[in-house]
Amino acid sequence: MSSSYFHGRNGSTDLASPSATSPSTSIGTAPRSSALSSRITSVLSASYADLDIRDALETLDKRGFQNTQESRRNLRLDLQQEVIQCNGEIVRDFGQVAQQLKRIGAVVDSLNKCCDDMRTHISASKREVGPVLEEANSLMQQKSQVESKQHILDAFKKHFVVSDTEIAILTSSSEPVNDDFFRVLVKVKKIHQDSEILLGNENERLGLEILEQSSKQLNSAFQKLYRWIQKEFKTLDLENPQISSSIRRSLRVLAERPALFQSCMDFFAEAREHTLSDCFFAALTGSATDSDAMPHSRPIEFQAHDPLRFVGDMLAWAHSATVSEREALEVLFIGEGDELAKGIQAGLDADIWSKGEGAEEAYDGRKALNELVGRDIAGVARLLRQRTEQVISSHEDATLAYKIANLIGFYKNTFGKLIGSEAAILEILDGLETYAQKQFRANMRDHVASVQAELSIAPADLSAPDFLLDALETLKTLIKSYGTSLAAADEDSDAFDPVFTEALDPFLKACETLEKKMVAPHGDIFAINCLLTTKTALTPFPFAAEKITAMDDSRADHIVKLTTYQYNFFLKSSGLEPLVTTLATLENISTIPSLPLFQENSLIRISQTLDDFLPSAHMDAMDNIKKLQSPQLTRDITEAAAERFCEDFEMVEEKLLEADDLIDGREEDGDGEVMEERIRMRDMFPRTGGEIRVLLT
Template sequence: MASSGTPFPLGDRDERYPLDDARAQENTLLKSSHLSAKTAHVLSTSATDSDIKEVLAAFDSSIETNNADNRRRVRSQILLELATSNSQVINDFELIATQVHSIGSALRSLHETFDDIVRRVDVGNGEVITTIQESEVILAERLKLDHKESLLQAFLEKFTIPATDLDNITSSPQFLDDSFFNTLVRVKMIHSDCQILLGSESTRAGVEIMDQMTRNLNSAYQRVYLWLQRELKFLSFETPTGNHRVRRALEVLTNRPALLQSCLDTLAESRQRTLNESFTDALTGRGEADMKPIDVMAHDPIRYTGDMMAWLHSALVGELEALQAIFELSGSERLDDMPSASGVITIAPTDLDLRDHVRPLADKSLENALSAFRLRTEHVISSHEEPTLLYGLLNILTFYRETFKKLVGADTLLVATTDSLASTTTRQLQSCLRDLFRSVQQDIPKPTPDLSPPLFLHDAMGRFRSLVKSFEASLISDSYKSRAFDMIYSEAMKPYIQGCETLSKDLPSPQCHIFMVNCLEVSKDTLRLSGYGTENYMHIIEDAVDSHVLSIVTSLHNFFLEASGLSTILHVGNNDNEGQPESDLLTENILIESSKQLDEFLPTASSDAESQLIYLMRHSLKKTIIQTALNRFVDDFTVVKASLASHTKSSHLATYFPRTAEEIQILLG
């Protein structure tokens, strides 16, 4: 085994292989360069490299002694192995070359096949393109046909109706079911949608379809009209909620006002007969066994009229409720709600609303009953002349007139009839009151010596109180109350006050004024009993009382002046001094006489005044009048004393008229 420290002679060669000089030289150069490279590589390699260690270990195991033979042997083995390996590589590459040649042949065959396929694909592609183009044309035509078919189907669905459905709305009017109304809605929708066709290129189709739908609609409306005419003659208001087909049929005819009005007239005639019979039964008791007839039970004219008005009111309310139940359609029953061409629900315009016919129809249904009621009420009015009774009738008629006006409006036969009867009652009441006053005027009595109000005024005030009591118990509206009370005052009180004024003209003053004050006080006391606002009328009477009181005060004042002799002094020269005495014209005799008369007057002045007003009924007013007259007298006395004191030439005359104003006030109390 060679020592690891002995270097391996890399440049040794076998001398048995001689080389020529050129090759030897070339080999020498190569060997030299190779050797230098190896040397550099060996020198650059570290002895501690693991790979080097493994190579050296393997090399050391293959030779035992590092000598030339072993090295040659190893070299020859290596070369042999290298040659064997190269030979094996060449053999392997030969196989590879064979396989590559086979692959090349296969590739050439594949290329030929591919080229053939490409040629065939190109041919097929040309054929497929032609087929695709033809299929595209066919598909386009098919799409057009499908579109036309869908348009035709949509057109047929939108603008045509099955024959069975058409027969349903054009056949004889035996019965109207839901299918009839659904078909009618369909026909109306088609008729409305024809406007779209008229605005497009399909004008002819639109005109033809519209004409056909118009004929169908006319037939349907005629069928509805005939069916309604038959149904309305026997329509029961006992169960109005069950008449939904009648309700829908009436709604259909809102587009045909003439047909609708004819049907409503038929319904009104039917209801007139029914309500007239019911009213007659209520009056005579021919209906139910337990019914109390109005003609028998209502002996009092006011109750008789009130019972008839109450029946009319109840019948009117029943008619309104029944008609509203029939004429007011629910949302699911209305025929106006139709989908338009765009699919949006729209409301078809109608000129009429069934609800507008409720009040006029209810009013017209009571026409016959109103005629009987009018005749009976007019007989009651004309056969009674008692003002209180007539005013009670007027209150009832006025109350129900306002009630009917709220229910059916002012422009109705029911309100007009009630208003006419109220006017008749008012005229009858006014005529009775005026007849009573004329009877008083024909035999009017003279005033009594005690100047008390006449008997006819007390009777009139009693009648006025009865009328006011009936007025306050009435339920008339506030807007009518002022006119009603004015009528009562003008007819039941004012004429009698004027009659008292006529009587007072035959009496001297102050008796005439005392008489009128007594009469006016009675009238004022009567007015105070009314709870209604009588302020205006109270002011009128109080103004008249004040006027007469002023006249009484003036008369009593003149009496004081005459009785006291003060008038003689005041009348001297009063034309030039405006009521003040002319001192130059006064004499001692005039003053002495007047002073003596004044002294005689003063002790009895109050009692004399009381005697003048003994028949004045209101004591508080009597005291006021006396006190006012006395105050005026004292004022006149003060004027006389001031006049006498202001003239220096006649200052001595004041001694003949010694009383002072303070003394006069004390003596007169």
């Protein structure tokens, strides 16, 4: 399309030329018009969005193309000229490349020749050096084997061989027990343990020799450690309790030999028992049997004049010493965790002779601590028992003996919580408590016997006698002492019942003996007053509830007797007793009018007696029991008796009314005639039950 375009532009077919419209072409006008329209159509139908056309236009724009006739005419030639020039430059460049390739080919041929020569030399050298390399490899393998054996030998010597210096550190008594000793000991124990591995290999003889040698060294080391600990125990001061770390470490290690460890503990317990006994003796008397014992500036024997305080000071000293001893030794048994338990268990597992004796009980550090502390204070406990028994037996005061028993019981519980229930001191304290209680009962019985021998008569006002008041004061003192003991914490405890039996019941029985010698109602009033006084003294104490209940039951019996006495007083004083007695047993009401007691004179006389009695009846009855210490109880008893009297009066009243009604029914004959008029019994006995109740309440 471009060729035809340039051809049309340069030729005679230019649409703008005059010849295109000349008459000479008129004949061909139609074809040319058709060609023109085709050209226009093709131009208009061309897509200028085509990439080739767009690239061509961009190229023209970059070359600065001017749309002139001359430039359009020379455009094809210019382009062809540029293409020819570019092709010429390419040909020249490829010529230079060809020359370089020739040079490279020559160099490559030279290198190939050099490589062939080197390959030839290498093959020759390999044939010559081959035997030497084989020999060198063999020597290297032999060297590696020798080095491996050397390493094994060095490791064996380092692990299984103990030097003479280390043996001296481990077994020589002149060498101290320090970190080096424990380091070597750990090493030897490791050797002893690992030597068992050699027994399973082909080197069984070597394993046996190492095992035997290490066993001897370990035995010597533990013997040295055992002697060193005993030596340290002799100079150990627990009064200022600080056990050195070296002793604690030594004991943990020695625990692997349970026999030696137990022997060491026995030695320590014996030494501490002797030391604490001397200290306790010095605290008591101010002088010590041992010059090393701790001095005491104020002896307990001179300071405590009161026997109870003396016993309390001794117990307090023993408790304080026990606490100090336990705190000092707790660092050893508890502060180090379960190291001792592990060591002892390891020793038991290693001892083949103890395995056949059955399962061993697991080591308990707290239990061992309690046992050791208990053994340390055993001497103090024996001296304490001796002095306390002397105090108890040398005094006849029952209250003192009971206070001492409670004090000992308190410390017994305290020691039990502190060092366990199996300590020897608990058995001694239990024996002292039993002895004090026995002495208390003996002293009380002696006192009761002396009181019973001096019994005379009750006080004139029927109040509690002096010996009962003294006994109640003593009982209060005993109760206060009991309140300080741990047994009082349980309100339902019957621990105080033996005290009631010894310190109260005999005096109540003595009061009962006096009461039986009195006439009514004085005996019952005296008994009630004694019981009320006793109840008032015991009410503040909860553990006396059961005793108070028993006394209430006894008091209720006496109240019933007093009520009956008052009731009988009402009956006799009012003159109503014959009527009540007769009517209570009478079965036929119709016979009442015929009885002598219910005749006019008799009923009028009884009625008059009743009228005379009623105005002051209540006051007179109150006067009978006015010596009762409880006004309320006096009123209650009198009112109860008056109620019974009123009920009896209402019964008499009812019987008389029934008899009158029965007689009235019989007085009319069959003809309706009325018999001679008579006086009714109700008229002769006019008082009513309501009036009686008003007058007696």
